[in-house]
Structures are given as structure tokens and as C-alpha cells.
Amino acid sequence: MAEFNLEHDLREALAGIGRAIGQPHRLRLLELLAQREYYVEQLAELSSLTMASASQHLQHLRRAGLITVRRDGRQMAYRLTDERIIDLLGLVRQIARSQIAEVERLLSQLFPNDPDLTPLVALSQAELVQQMEAGQVTLLDVRPGAEFEAGHLPGAINLSLAELEQHLDSLPKDQSIVAYCRGPYCALSHKAAQMLQARGYQVQRFEDGFPEWKRAGLPIETLQRSSLNGTQHP
């Protein structure tokens, strides 16, 4: 390794970023950290990893320059170093979707179309902004409460899939509902939208998620909290 030249060393450093995003568990961690800062314990829980394993993956991501840590009491809070990492993940998703047949196949399984219903409409960012400006839309955030509290689309209401069935009456039947969640490959909003559609609601799905919205510089709302802890759903 030492006998190579500067350009090779430079590519070796760039390749480190590739390797960092080259593992499904680490992609999961990055998706979570794209929503908000999280403690190791929470990340381990949400990504079904042991603490030691999560810690090691987080350090791998840190060495690649994708995340940083700060100490908060006796816990370590990780977050993305850079908003451009949202763009990076988005670009990888786009390339994968158009160039890897397996991805398209998995997506159609993950987002199955109920044959009895009309296929869900996926709204682009621009279309959603337009509908919001027109004022005739209810935004439904299907992410865990902790992520909603850390930041959400203006005026959105937060109901998990489980809560949704209990609070159907708080949703308008005569107005369009737009569901969103963590990002384009997060199934939560799709499930929520299908359930609502089957019950006769006018529902659409935002094709991106909160991180992409925020990254685009569009307005967001936050609920203040004293600590990082918050309700956790899987």
C-alpha cells in the first residue's frame, strides 16, 4: 500500500466513503440519523443491532467523515456531519432504482399495490408545495414521535400506524391527506396511505421524506424538548 502514489492514496480516502455506505446496517443508521440526532442505545434498538455492533458501525461511519459524536451526560449523541449526505443517499437510491433490476423488484414488493384500489399518487416536492400553498391539504407524519418532535413539515400531524386506526375521526374525509415518513424507501407512509384509502379517504403520498424536505431548504417546524429522549417505536 505504501508503494502507491498520491492519486491512489486520494482515491483510497474517497473509497472509504463508499465502503462506509457499503453495508446495509450502516445505511439504516444513516437513514435514522438523517431524521435527527440519536444516542447509540436508540440506534442499536432501531436497527436491531447489539450495542457493541452498533458502536462499531458508528465508528466506521465516523472515520469516513459521515457522522460526528458529542457527549451528552453519559450517553453519546451521533449526527450527520453534512447535509450533503442526504443528497448522496438520494443519488444512490436513484441510480440503484434505474440500473439494478433487483431494486425495482424489491420496491414493488415493499410497496404492493392493492388490486382493489387505485394506485397511490406519489407527489413530488414541487407538487406538494403547490398543494400546501393552495391550502387544501392535511399533512400526516407517520414517523415515531421522537423524530416528529425533532422536526416535521409545517402543520403536520403525527400519528404512528398503530395510533392511526384510533384517531380516524381526526382526519378530514373531504380534503386531501398527504402521508410522508423517513424517505423514498420507507414503507410507513405507504402502509398508512393504503389503509386510509381503503377506508375512503382522499390520500396521496409524498415521494420523499422529511430529510429531503429539510435539505431542500423548505420550512420546517420543531417541538422543543429538554432531552434527546422520546417515544420510541420500531
Next chain:
Amino acid sequence: MAEFNLEHDLREALAGIGRAIGQPHRLRLLELLAQREYYVEQLAELSSLTMASASQHLQHLRRAGLITVRRDGRQMAYRLTDERIIDLLGLVRQIARSQIAEVERLLSQLFPNDPDLTPLVALSQAELVQQMEAGQVTLLDVRPGAEFEAGHLPGAINLSLAELEQHLDSLPKDQSIVAYCRGPYCALSHKAAQMLQARGYQVQRFEDGFPEWKRAGLPIETLQRSSLNGTQHP
């Protein structure tokens, strides 16, 4: 591996792209393929790999959906599947540069500033377009002839570093020269620019390279050739 869920499988497929760009030799191959279509033999030569090794790396990139092959006689010609791969590499470079200290250190070694000269000006795409429209600029493409022939900036002249010293008289002393090469981390244009600057030319460097220019949809010129073969410089 079979006991995991759809979302994990999807992330596994996305991670494949990460692993594909997670190796310095493969990044080199992608940089070359961002310039033009190339045969395996040429890629092996240009990246200092054995044929077998180059072939295996190329197949790795192909499985990840980043490149495709076509047969041309008894040779196999590889090319990028997707223009967005230029964006992906650019984004990785940007993130690496701002988040990995080692990268900044390596760059200052790769692009050393001669203490006797004023530091080279790096022109952005927009600035270069502006200067070209004003008409007072000579474009110098320092890449190998084969890459120049496959596509270059409008009106550019092609001189390799070696040729440059022989043809100094074909360059104007009273007008600004802008040198460019393969991309932001390619040292050719920097070396050329420093050499010219030391000889009293008014010289600037385009901060991107041909692939980024083409990717931005800006006009390019091509020299027609009957075959893929062409002059090869390392």
C-alpha cells in the same frame, strides 16, 4: 441473510453501489470511463492492473449497475450506464474534501503551490462560461488524445504535458489560457498551468473536468474516428 426483511434486502442492494465505489482501483476505472468508452485492455493499462484484475473489477462495477459492456469485434467496450454517476463521484469528492482532514492534506501535496508563483486561480463552471462568452480565452485540454477526440470543450486545443513544452509558441501570451483535464482531482491541468505560469503565460485552471462540463449539458465538440483505439498516454 435470508431471515431479514425486504427493507434490509433493499439496503443490501443499495450498499452494493457503495461497495462498488469503495475501492481505489474501481474509482480510477470510473474516472476513466467518465471520459469515454474504453476497452478492457486500455483500462488495465491506464489503471496499472493486470487484465484479469481489471476484468474482475469491471464486472464488480457492472453488477452494481454502474457500467455496461458491448462487444466490439473481439474486444469488450465498457461505459458508464448513467450520467448521474458523474454526480455521485462529485458528491463523494465534495464530502470527502470537507469532512476528511487526510483528503485536504493529500490535495495540498498533489497540487503543491510553488512559493515563487501566485497561487493558481480555479475557475468555476459559471466563471468559465462567462469568460468563454467574452471570447478572450484559450482552452487547453491536457488529457490523452483518445479522450480529447471522444469529446472536449468547444474550441479547446489538446496538448499533453510532454507536448506542451514543444508547442509553447502556439499559445498566446497576451490572452488568458484555461487548462482542464479529467476532473477536480486530476493533477494534469495543475501541472500544465504551473509550467505555463512559470514561463509568463496568463493561465487559470478549470476546477472541474470534461465529464462535469458535459454532465451540466454544456456544449461539447467531438472528433470522429472509425474505432475506439487512439493514442494512449499514461
Next chain:
DNA sequence: ATAACATTCAATTAAATAGTTGAATGTTAT
């Protein structure tokens, strides 16, 4: 048909990576 050639495949070895377990570190609360 056959020889020459470019590339890929198969088999091997060496190196890097991921997951597991239990001990070590550093902080907070008592």
C-alpha cells in the same frame, strides 16, 4: 477448420470486514 487474440472464469492465497463476548473506560448519581 484453425490459429491468434481479448476477455472471462476457476481456483488459490492473503487481507479486510462483521459479529460476538466479556473486560475496560469515563461519566453521573448516591
Next chain:
DNA sequence: ATAACATTCAACTATTTAATTGAATGTTAT
């Protein structure tokens, strides 16, 4: 000070990846 706790480290095993060598494949030119 000491105990409790969150996280990291160290050591180990299993898996994956990279490079090398030589054989196999498929195309072109004779």
C-alpha cells in the same frame, strides 16, 4: 469514594474481498 450505567475496546471466529495464475470461451482472420 463508590456504584450504576452507556459506550468503547480487545480478542476471537466466520465471511467476504482482492490479487494471482493458468485454463476456458468466443470472436476474427487466415
